[in-house]
Amino acid sequence: MGEVLVLVEQADGVVKKVTTELLTLACSLGEPSAVWVGPGYSTAAEATLAEFGAAVVYVAESPELAAHPVAPKAEVLAHLVSEKSPAAVLVASTADGKEAAGRLAVRIDSGVITDAVAVSPELVATQSVFGGSTVVHSRVTSGTPIFTVRPNSTPPVASNGAAVRSDISITLSDAARKASVTGSTVAVKGGRPELAEAAIVVSGGRGVGSPEGFAVIEALADSLHGAVGASRAATDAGWYPHQYQVGQTGKTVSPQLYIANGISGAIQHRAGMQTSKTIIVVNKDAEAPIFELADYGVVGDLFAVVPQLTQEIGKRSA
Amino acid sequence: MKIAVCVKQVPDTWAEKKLRSDDSTLDREAADGVMNELDEYAVEEALQLGEAHGAEVTIVTMGPERAGETIRKALSMGADAGIHLVDDGLHGSDALATSYALATILNGRGFDLIIFGSESTDARMSVVPAMVAERLGVAQLTFAQKVEIAGSDVTIERVTDSGYDTVKASLPVVLSVVEKINEPRYPSFKGIMAAKKKPVETLTVADAGLDMARVGASASWSAVVDFAARPPKAAGTVVTDEGDGGVKIADFLTGQKFI
């Protein structure tokens, strides 16, 4: 079986869940190797990569690699593709991941498939397109196949890997150095799982009515250890930060459980959450189209139903 | 300053989108074509930067005949000129082919800024701006929620999952924008009339000097194997709140082992 490269996503040295999913997927395609780009590789990170099956970890640690956006990741991967001739490259379908995959595709002149939800051992990808209404099977026909894979597509399964460290040093191209990251501003509160990765997402829409109203949504999310999402009506009104928008022009989420509160279910919102495994709806209008997606729905005022639900969860999980 | 804005015509987002059964490409006849929503923000940003710094704004699109409507719309918003790459040989191009074609047209025309939307609403790949930057070897400043230009220095706020990064480069740059950046203007009647007289250059694959073997469906680096409509979801249970709606959802969640 061939080697499969997995680009590691990390925050402050901690490996993100999506990377453990990609390693699990890579195990089914060949022999997984993790690729770490930037400073901060730690024994904790190594332990996680080993736990999910990485046989080798290529570590490119130069601080310079984190000083420029996106391009360094593509250049480290391109170097490894030419050295190792892997069977495939897997990257998370995040903004950075997709852009790195795109630049890599140009560099190594290979096809790229984005937003795969599955990849078969024959390297045929499944894409869920048009907001989940159509399922497409596609393949790369030229070069080393590059896939970006949506978070929450493969349940991570532990599988012992040796995680043998192999240090990589490359010289960045002049083009990669042309843009520099000079600062990072954290605008959102931590403590909750990341929206795109979360197993449970609790969202609020125009029906939430105000920024203060979102306290009700946050309390429910916290009772389930979930992430908070919002419709565009809520983010446009400034009630909740734009980062949390779910839909066509926001994040695409595919959690185990999605709870939509005070959201009507416009086609552009559905495009971002339609593939959630279980969907719960709370809306006071029985005609709201979001009910078409509901596994369980309650027609009622969210300010009565949601706090009661939060309280009930508290009681039952105590 | 010379600014180019790349815009894509996409099916109206309110319509159901479909793939064609004959060649698995997007069925563009099934719905009205509109300018990709985020590209309106890209045009608006170009116009605002042009108003502040003085610039000529050129709209660039690759697409069938009727994608010309999208150029006209941008011209009626206030852009100065258009370039339309239109050729049957381009049909079915994937992202590599599209970025190759766009980079080839943009190259050598002296653009200081090339502005994109950060994502199309039909294929939603979010890769074309980065690919064009890679091909042209110019700085990539993408997912911008704010852009500032001082002399030849460009600074953006790049949206991240937790907030934003500040990213800097010198002209020329490739920019892509998110919808938080501005509020696109509507074309005025005067703008619509003026747009009719603005120049639009139409290019074929040969005119643009493109290698026929690197564009279109047969030349693409990826291919659709098959596709199918997703089976409709089985209808769920909907109840009316009678004071116990929250408890009922909790019962359902307990049954599904979420609690």
Ligand SMILES: Cc1cc2nc3c(=O)[nH]c(=O)nc-3n(C[C@H](O)[C@H](O)[C@H](O)COP(=O)(O)OP(=O)(O)OC[C@H]3O[C@@H](n4cnc5c(N)ncnc54)[C@H](O)[C@@H]3O)c2cc1C
């Ligand atoms: C190109 C384009 C892209 C877009 N992208 C996105 C996107 O990414 N994400 C997105 O979400 N939208 C997007 N939209 C906007 C989308 O069309 C809708 O306008 C938006 O989703 C509506 O948000 P909403 O459901 O919160 O608001 P509304 O449609 O106003 O619905 C509010 C709902 O709340 C219910 N309600 C009110 N009060 C209560 C209460 N007290 N208790 C219970 N229920 C209550 C009402 O019955 C109603 O159903 C896009 C639109 C366009 C044109």
Ligand SMILES: Cc1cc2nc3c(=O)[nH]c(=O)nc-3n(C[C@H](O)[C@H](O)[C@H](O)COP(=O)(O)OP(=O)(O)OC[C@H]3O[C@@H](n4cnc5c(N)ncnc54)[C@H](O)[C@@H]3O)c2cc1C
């Ligand atoms: C459902 C579906 C899935 C697809 N999956 C893949 C895939 O996995 N791999 C693949 O290689 N191709 C794929 N394609 C083909 C791909 O959509 C086209 O090649 C397209 O031109 C680039 O993708 P995008 O529209 O998603 O671009 P994005 O990268 O999302 O577009 C960003 C910006 O680039 C600019 N832009 C994009 N296209 C044009 C254009 N024609 N003219 C001018 N500016 C433009 C616009 O400013 C736009 O806002 C798919 C197409 C469909 C319909």
